[in-house]
Amino acid sequence: MYTQSGTVKRGRRHWYDLAMAHALVLNATYEPLSVVSIRRAVVLVVRDKAELVESSDRIWSSERMQVPVPSVIRLRRYVRVPFQRRVPLNRRAVFARDGSHCQYCGAAAENLDHVMPRSRGGDHIWENVVAACRPCNTRKGDRTPEEAGMVLTMPPKVPRRHGWLLIGLGGPPDPSWMAYLAMAS
Numbered sequence: 525m526y527t528q529s530g531t532v533k534r535g536r537r538h539w540y541d542l543a544m545a546h547a548l549v550l551n552a553t554y555e556p557l558s559v560v561s562i563r564r565a566v567v568l569v570v571r572d573k574a575e576l577v578e579s580s581d582r583i584w585s586s587e588r589m590q591v592p593v594p595s596v597i598r599l600r601r602y603v604r605v606p607f608q609r610r611v612p613l614n615r616r617a618v619f620a621r622d623g624s625h626c627q628y629c630g631a632a633a634e635n636l637d638h639v640m641p642r643s644r645g646g647d648h649i650w651e652n653v654v655a656a657c658r659p660c661n662t663r664k665g666d667r668t669p670e671e672a673g674m675v676l677t678m679p680p681k682v683p684r685r686h687g688w689l690l691i692g693l694g695g696p697p698d699p700s701w702m703a704y705l706a707m708a709s
């Protein structure tokens with residue numbers, strides 16, 4: 525009943541492609557669960573698997589009906605999350621946490637740096653990995669920041685619990701999500 529190419533009508537003349545837009549999915553308990561495409565969110569709402577919690581002022585149109593474009597939906601049934609999800613430690617995730625800035629000088633980051641070098645027993649864990657630019661990475665080499673006379677802007681930490689939801693969005697999250705993400709962290 526919904527066409528493959530979802531379009532949104534704003535005013536009378538402007539149609540927006542929603543291919544890149546997302547909705548936040550909450551568990552029945554309001555715990556943030558995942559991020560889905562707008563089309564998927566509309567299907568969940570129309571099939572009554574989820575309720576609309578927050579919507580934008582835009583309208584999703586199909587041949588049969590019009591519904592407000594969801595920005596936050598809540599599942600009607602509780603979904604058991606079997607284990608504490610961990611934020612995967614990889615380049616993309618570290619760059620997301622560090623804003624793609626070198627944590628020593630603030631320049632655009634290109635590498636990952638182990639604060640305590642791996643060759644000296646440093647672990648590959650969130651608390652020991654930062655984004656770094658190439659010059660800082662080279663300058664530091666096999667030394668600790670103290671030995672190299674370098675200072676971290678802030679000590680690296682495990683990202684906030686729901687930070688992984690936002691990785692790969694390709695843009696800032698919808699402002700309407702923030703209350704739900706903050707409530708859960």
Ligand SMILES: [Zn+2]
Pocket residue numbers: 626627628629630631656657658659660661
């Ligand atoms: Zn740097």
